[in-house]
Amino acid sequence: MSIPRMTTPRKTTTRKSRRRRSTRSRRGKVGEIAIEKIKELENDQTPKDAKPKLTPEQARQKVIRLYFRSRLNTVGKAIYDELQRLKAEEAKLKREIPESMVMEELEKPRQAYIFRRGLYKNKGDKVSSNVPAVLPPMANDLPKNRLGLAKWLVSKDHPSRRA
Numbered sequence: 734m735s736i737p738r739m740t741t742p743r744k745t746t747t748r749k750s751r752r753r754r755s756t757r758s759r760r761g762k763v764g765e766i767a768i769e770k771i772k773e774l775e776n777d778q779t780p781k782d783a784k785p786k787l788t789p790e791q792a793r794q795k796v797i798r799l800y801f802r803s804r805l806n807t808v809g810k811a812i813y814d815e816l817q818r819l820k821a822e823e824a825k826l827k828r829e830i831p832e833s834m835v836m837e838e839l840e841k842p843r844q845a846y847i848f849r850r851g852l853y854k855n856k857g858d859k860v861s862s863n864v865p866a867v868l869p870p871m872a873n874d875l876p877k878n879r880l881g882l883a884k885w886l887v888s889k890d891h892p893s894r895r896a
Contacts, residue, residue, distance in 0.1 A: 838878050870891065 789794065802809035842862065849855035862877045864870055864885070869892055875881035885891060 779813070838880075 752809055803813035804810060814829070821877045846856040847858050847860055849857045864882070869890075871877075871881060871885045872888070872890065888891075888894070
């Protein structure tokens, strides 16, 4: 007569979940940062004429090289820290410089239309750039564009200024 063997209850985790868990613990934070960098490089939206797209292997090599140079190599770390400091300083300087929108007139202005019922696809009569008919005309020496309109609005001959 044989003695029945006592068995221990099996863990309920599957082989896949154990494998996934062990990979995560090995990878650690450094690996996750590297993976994020690889994804950024792979998803990089650059113009087609700028530079060729990196293959996944080239992207990994680039991330590993960047990580080594910026964190492990002492000379590279000093250079990387200096570069980051200069980039932050440049960003600060750019924020301090005020920006203004600058526009330019086209050499040949586009043809303008009255839109029927306000729909841009339903073009009506052609219109030209000029002062509305209810107001006195602009001087002939002024250009028929926004600059001419602005000069006319602040000129001494403008009807609103004659009071």
